[in-house]
Amino acid sequence: TTPQPAQSPQPDPQLGAAVKAADRAHVFHSWSAQELIDPLPVAGAEGSYFWDFEGNRYLDFTSGLVFTNIGYQHPKVVAAIQEQAGKLATFAPAFAIEARSEAARLIAERTPGDLDKIFFTNGGADAVEHAVRMxxxxxxxxxxxxxxxxxxxxxxxxxxxxxxxxxxxxxxxTAGVTHFWAPFLYRSPFHSDSEAQECARALQHLEDTIVFEGASTVAAIVLETIPGTAGIMVPPPGYLAGVREICDRYGIVFVLDEVMAGFGRTGAWFAADHFDVVPDLLTFAKGVNSGYVPLGGVAISGAVAETFAKKPYPGGLTYSGHPLACGAAVATINAMEEEGMIEHTARIGADVIGPALHEMAARHPSVGEVRGLGAFWALELVRDRETREPLVPYNASGAAAAPMGAFAAAAKKNGVWPFVNMNRTHVVPACNISEAEAKEGLAALDDALTTADEHT
Ligand code: PMP
Known part of the structure; x- marks a missing residue:
């Protein structure tokens, strides 16, 4: 049986229509051709579910944009925001504020190594901006x-x-950014046929890139510990340790971007924990307070912090360490700990989601590869398992992307809101999703994959 949200859907199609009309008239949406989109009016959400004004309820396999790690409307976080609003709703960043200092302490205690100073931002992008500037x-x-x-x-x-x-x-x-190929065995840029070979070749390629760019011109290497939106590609053993070693050799700052992979997503506080690697700077956002109030930041190592001990750091934000956002972070981190969420996520990934996806892959010819861990998984869909031709071409849109659209529509019809990006569907539910909910969603995806199989 499906666990029901405490607050069940209250259909109100008239309000839904008014919400949609105002949205269509006045809201300018991200990454979209404004007239080609059809945003679903959402009435409410709780835990792993959200519902519309018609009474349709969806199991959210996207966690929003992979940020509601503790699910929607977690009572402890909602209460903490209300309490903080009553106590001190806002205050300028140059002062020492209880919610801010406590959030910084809790984060610093959980980040790896000596990443002990926290610069707060409003989200992930500005965390990356500041990591680069540092x-x-x-x-x-x-x-x-x-x-x-x-x-x-x-x-x-x-x-x-x-x-x-x-x-x-x-x-x-002209931004001073050079791109390189990180390891990805399934579509290997180095034509490798083993993880060890992919790792060795990727490290050699990175070092060659540094040498030919001029090591003395390279400030930082920025990597997602496990690339998220680009396909949840778990790096081979030894790669991140190898990058750490290259950074040390050439005096380059190693930045790990854990905006998506951090705060429990992978079944560890940080994805870096799986690889025993400590960057010089670590960016975070999303899961730090599950996005209840916008917050991000940079965790800073002792060596980089030392640079700014006597000379000013040239940067800042009006809302850096906003009390409501930090109050939400304190409650989120404490709730994750009290409720054993990290262990739960590791277990549900290893025992439920991973095995189910591999079992589905064996039956569906459209599944080319299954990758991931914790609550962080991708299915790569293909037309042909041998050639690995993607189900839709790279960066396809419109009619060319139709097979992925049909898959998404089938999943929604089955009551699951799927994460679809290019030729992949990511399975990225709330990290505290129950086993029963996970199984319900996986069964819905299993059924929807038959639409993709039709294109193989
Ligand atoms: N880095 C990573 C790894 C991300 O996944 C994202 C958002 N998806 C960002 C940075 C940007 O974060 P934001 O949208 O909060 O600015």
């Missing part, structure tokens, strides 16, 4: 290296650091 000032060097298969945010520098096609329209070519 690295440039710290090293006195201009260039940033980042991976082609990556996403780092939509602001000026973050979109240039991004490797995926969202960069193209904003790329001035």
């Amino acid at each position: 690295a440039r000032v710290h090293t006195g060097r201009p260039k940033i290296l980042s991976a082609y298969r990556s996403y780092h945010g939509g602001t000026a520098t973050a979109i240039n650091v991004t490797g995926d096609p969202r960069r193209w329209a904003s790329d001035t070519g």
